[in-house]
Amino acid sequence: MADETDLPHASGPSGGWGSMKGMSRIYGESWPSLTAIKSLGRQNKPKGVMCVSCAWPKPANFSPFEFCENGAKATLWELTSARCTPNFWTDEAHSVSALRDWKDHDLESTGRLTHPLRYNAATDRYEAVGWEEAFLAIGATLQSLPKESVVFYASGHAGLEASYLYSLLARAYGNNNLPQSSNMCHETTSVGLTKVIGSPVGTIVWDDLLETDAFFFFGQNPGSNSPRFLHPLKDLKDRGGKIVTFNPVIEQGLVSFVDPQSPFAMLTGKETKISDQYHQLKAGGDIAAILGLCKCVIEADDAATAAGKAQVIDHAFVKQHTTGFDDFIQCCRTTNWSEIEQESGLTEAALREAGEVYIAAEKVIGVYGMGLTQHTHGALNIAMLVNLLLLRGNIGKPGAGCCPVRGHSNVQGQRTVGIAEKTKLVPLTKLKELFGFNPPIKDGMNIVEAVEALFDGKVKAFISLGGNLVRAVPDQKRMEKAWATQDLTVMVSTKLNRSHLFPAKQAYILPCLGRFEADEQATGNQAVTTEDSFSMISASIGERSPVSDTVKSELAIVTGIAKATVAPQPELKWDEWTADYSLVRDLIEKTYPDDFRDYNARMYEAGGFYRGNAAHERIWKTPQGRAIFTTPSELNSLGFQDAPDRYRLITMRSNDQFNTTIYGYSDRLRGLEGSRDIVLMCPEDIAEAGLTEGQRVQLVTDIEDGHDRRLRGLTLTAYKLPRGTIAGYYPECNVLVPISHHDELSKTPAYKSVPVRVEAG
Ligand SMILES: Nc1nc2c(c(=O)[nH]1)N[C@H]1C(S)=C(S)[C@@H](COP(=O)(O)OP(=O)(O)OC[C@H]3O[C@@H](n4cnc5c(=O)[nH]c(N)nc54)[C@H](O)[C@@H]3O)O[C@H]1N2
Numbered sequence: 035m036a037d038e039t040d041l042p043h044a045s046g047p048s049g050g051w052g053s054m055k056g057m058s059r060i061y062g063e064s065w066p067s068l069t070a071i072k073s074l075g076r077q078n079k080p081k082g083v084m085c086v087s088c089a090w091p092k093p094a095n096f097s098p099f100e101f102c103e104n105g106a107k108a109t110l111w112e113l114t115s116a117r118c119t120p121n122f123w124t125d126e127a128h129s130v131s132a133l134r135d136w137k138d139h140d141l142e143s144t145g146r147l148t149h150p151l152r153y154n155a156a157t158d159r160y161e162a163v164g165w166e167e168a169f170l171a172i173g174a175t176l177q178s179l180p181k182e183s184v185v186f187y188a189s190g191h192a193g194l195e196a197s198y199l200y201s202l203l204a205r206a207y208g209n210n211n212l213p214q215s216s217n218m219c220h221e222t223t224s225v226g227l228t229k230v231i232g233s234p235v236g237t238i239v240w241d242d243l244l245e246t247d248a249f250f251f252f253g254q255n256p257g258s259n260s261p262r263f264l265h266p267l268k269d270l271k272d273r274g275g276k277i278v279t280f281n282p283v284i285e286q287g288l289v290s291f292v293d294p295q296s297p298f299a300m301l302t303g304k305e306t307k308i309s310d311q312y313h314q315l316k317a318g319g320d321i322a323a324i325l326g327l328c329k330c331v332i333e334a335d336d337a338a339t340a341a342g343k344a345q346v347i348d349h350a351f352v353k354q355h356t357t358g359f360d361d362f363i364q365c366c367r368t369t370n371w372s373e374i375e376q377e378s379g380l381t382e383a384a385l386r387e388a389g390e391v392y393i394a395a396e397k398v399i400g401v402y403g404m405g406l407t408q409h410t411h412g413a414l415n416i417a418m419l420v421n422l423l424l425l426r427g428n429i430g431k432p433g434a435g436c437c438p439v440r441g442h443s444n445v446q447g448q449r450t451v452g453i454a455e456k457t458k459l460v461p462l463t464k465l466k467e468l469f470g471f472n473p474p475i476k477d478g479m480n481i482v483e484a485v486e487a488l489f490d491g492k493v494k495a496f497i498s499l500g501g502n503l504v505r506a507v508p509d510q511k512r513m514e515k516a517w518a519t520q521d522l523t524v525m526v527s528t529k530l531n532r533s534h535l536f537p538a539k540q541a542y543i544l545p546c547l548g549r550f551e552a553d554e555q556a557t558g559n560q561a562v563t564t565e566d567s568f569s570m571i572s573a574s575i576g577e578r579s580p581v582s583d584t585v586k587s588e589l590a591i592v593t594g595i596a597k598a599t600v601a602p603q604p605e606l607k608w609d610e611w612t613a614d615y616s617l618v619r620d621l622i623e624k625t626y627p628d629d630f631r632d633y634n635a636r637m638y639e640a641g642g643f644y645r646g647n648a649a650h651e652r653i654w655k656t657p658q659g660r661a662i663f664t665t666p667s668e669l670n671s672l673g674f675q676d677a678p679d680r681y682r683l684i685t686m687r688s689n690d691q692f693n694t695t696i697y698g699y700s701d702r703l704r705g706l707e708g709s710r711d712i713v714l715m716c717p718e719d720i721a722e723a724g725l726t727e728g729q730r731v732q733l734v735t736d737i738e739d740g741h742d743r744r745l746r747g748l749t750l751t752a753y754k755l756p757r758g759t760i761a762g763y764y765p766e767c768n769v770l771v772p773i774s775h776h777d778e779l780s781k782t783p784a785y786k787s788v789p790v791r792v793e794a795g
């Protein structure tokens with residue numbers, strides 16, 4: 035078991051003064067106006083603005099400062115006073131080709147985009163274009179292309195109203211090519227969790243956090259990615275609960291925390307120890323580790339039964355609610371500890387210690403993130419966590435459940451309102467009833483399928499509602515080449531990013547309002563709504579002046595494209611909807627009456643209104659009507675064999691980024707400062723490979739498929755990691771990830787275990 039004092043790179047606790055420094059640095063760098071601070075005070079409160087960063091829920095009993103270090107960074111980054119105007123492109127040094135040498139951080143630092151832009155190949159620059167002209171040209175090109183060849187991507191940020199109309203646009207146009215960023219993150223949850231408990235999303239609500247006895251963390255990093263989660267973790271520790279973590283990397287947020295909202299803690303530096311146990315398993319070792327925990331539960335149950343004591347397995351629950359129990363138990367019994375130790379990289383003793391905590395706790399929440407989802411057998415990882423929870427009835431009872439922590443602020447909600455490539459997830463007959471056209475019935479493409487089709491020359495146009503897809507997907511070098519071969523790219527964006535730098539034959543950047551800005555339409559300032567990780571829906575009302583009077587709301591851009599693309603029909607009232615978003619919410623309620631009852635009335639409820647979740651009520655929407663125990667077919671989630679000189683590469687997020695948005699070069703919580711061009715490796719592996727710390731190395735993907743994938747110029751950095759597991763930053767490492775390397779069920783890219791070699795150079 036790891037001891038935090040072993041960290042070779044010293045780092046302070048999460049939260050505390052370090053987080054204050056992190057925020058003030060962004061403030062200093064981007065110089066948002068003083069009123070930006072006032073906007074922070076409105077964050078995550080009723081009639082305020084829901085955080086633009088992650089999808090962590092907002093408590094109904096909010097505190098005066100209901101934001102975290104990274105939420106504040108995201109807000110300040112959006113509210114920057116810097117502007118990327120059409121003038122930017124008149125600088126001699128600012129050709130599109132030249133900008134490809136810029137870093138992600140520097141591209142976004144140019145500031146908020148202010149004007150719609152069109153690429154001019156003759157000058158290799160973007161130029162201002164009128165909105166109407168842009169819409170008409172985009173519409174004309176879309177009409178001329180085969181419908182199957184157009185993709186409508188969404189990055190998980192835009193509100194429910196714009197997202198609903200975006201999916202309507204795609205279907206009215208004629209396809210279901212509606213991939214979303216969750217195809218790269220929690221698609222494994224949508225598919226894997228649905229398979230075993232019949233619910234595509236997490237099963238807990240806010241009160242469960244307050245009641246639980248223990249959190250078991252598998253591959254989720256709250257310190258960087260959902261820092262407001264640290265408060266319920268601290269509360270649990272204050273009331274004597276337990277936290278057990280499984281993660282190959284020691285993440286400071288899961289080690290200790292100083293509450294920046296507590297003056298006492300800030301002045302005294304009083305730290306709360308977060309994890310009682312921290313298990314540094316091998317990347318891809320979760321199936322074996324969880325099997326070990328299940329083995330402990332079964333053994334304890336056997337012993338209790340023999341001694342005539344209360345049973346450890348919740349047999350009544352298992353009998354009434356589950357299927358597959360006997361086979362699974364059999365598998366646990368016959369898998370021996372030496373296999374488990376080998377595959378997980380953890381000792382039997384360590385797993386027994388974790389098993390004891392699991393058994394002693396009446397109510398357990400299993401938390402997970404990309405450390406489970408982004409693997410070849412990612413869905414099996416999730417099924418194993420569900421197995422563990424089911425053994426003791428830890429789903430659908432107060433204080434217990436399954437908690438996937440979602441990414442973008444509305445990533446879950448966009449799926450709820452129809453941004454889905456799979457038609458079975460969308461009430462097509464309802465759409466026909468409401469809008470009078472026949473929605474296409476053929477499934478569309480997810481991200482991996484769309485990128486593969488792009489590589490094959492079958493995709494001719496990409497529309498992006500937010501995001502930076504070229505930088506976020508696997509096989510980034512191939513993607514850059516293929517992206518530019520298209521007939522049309524349209525990117526609805528707030529800031530310049532790398533995806534803009536590989537323009538198609540026709541390329542547009544359409545600048546949109548941020549969530550903090552007033553969205554004035556014909557009937558007044560409009561609210562937008564988002565859904566968080568606990569299926570709570572809340573409204574946001576921006577009130578800041580827009581960055582310029584030439585930007586439009588995301589919804590207005592969607593309807594602008596729609597009007598120019600889709601043949602007019604009386605039921606498609608794009609202009610009326612743009613004038614009054616509450617009409618769009620009425621449509622959403624009509625399409626999904628169970629989820630959105632009294633939508634317009636309830637959207638200002640403190641903490642949001644609950645969309646409901648069947649599994650939370652122990653209703654299992656699986657074919658068997660039961661929750662399913664899964665007998666694992668593998669003991670690791672890698673999908674490749676270990677081999678000499680082959681390492682498992684984790685691509686990781688720093689504390690100073692939001693996905694491809696790089697705020698800076700301070701990964702404070704890991705004690706790593708100044709550069710992202712590094713690869714972390716444990717000292718024993720460095721010595722065995724005959725390398726030296728500080729040496730320049732390159733990573734080479736160890737998969738033979740005719741493509742050479744390598745990333746040069748990395749500094750080898752000694753770090754406390756399990757043997758054979760190394761780590762580098764996302765998105766820089768995306769050149770190394772083959773598009774074919776993904777979860778077998780959901781096709782989520784396996785970004786957390788890429789087979790690579792480490793070579794000098
Ligand atoms: N500040 C900030 N917040 C964010 C984001 C951001 O980039 N920055 N991104 C947002 C988005 S879109 C998402 S999806 C979420 C992502 O949030 P997380 O789910 O936390 O994602 P990651 O940080 O990529 O990975 C989580 C952890 O998995 C661990 N890990 C890697 N491999 C394994 C493994 O095999 N097993 C186990 N048990 N652990 C492993 C890593 O060490 C890391 O600590 O955060 C959202 N919030």
Ligand SMILES: Nc1nc2c(c(=O)[nH]1)N[C@H]1C(S)=C(S)[C@@H](COP(=O)(O)OP(=O)(O)OC[C@H]3O[C@@H](n4cnc5c(=O)[nH]c(N)nc54)[C@H](O)[C@@H]3O)O[C@H]1N2
Nearest residue numbers: 189219500501502506526527528529531685693694764785
């Ligand atoms: N190797 C590796 N790759 C990964 C991951 C990983 O862990 N490892 N994680 C994956 C995950 S979980 C995800 S979700 C994807 C992220 O993939 P994306 O969602 O496509 O990427 P982002 O970096 O979030 O997009 C940033 C851009 O969004 C735009 N933007 C910001 N705010 C707004 C807004 O309010 N409206 C609009 N319209 N645009 C806005 C800005 O122009 C900004 O440059 O990356 C995936 N890629």
Ligand SMILES: [Mo]
Nearest residue numbers: 215219441442
């Ligand atoms: Mo994500």
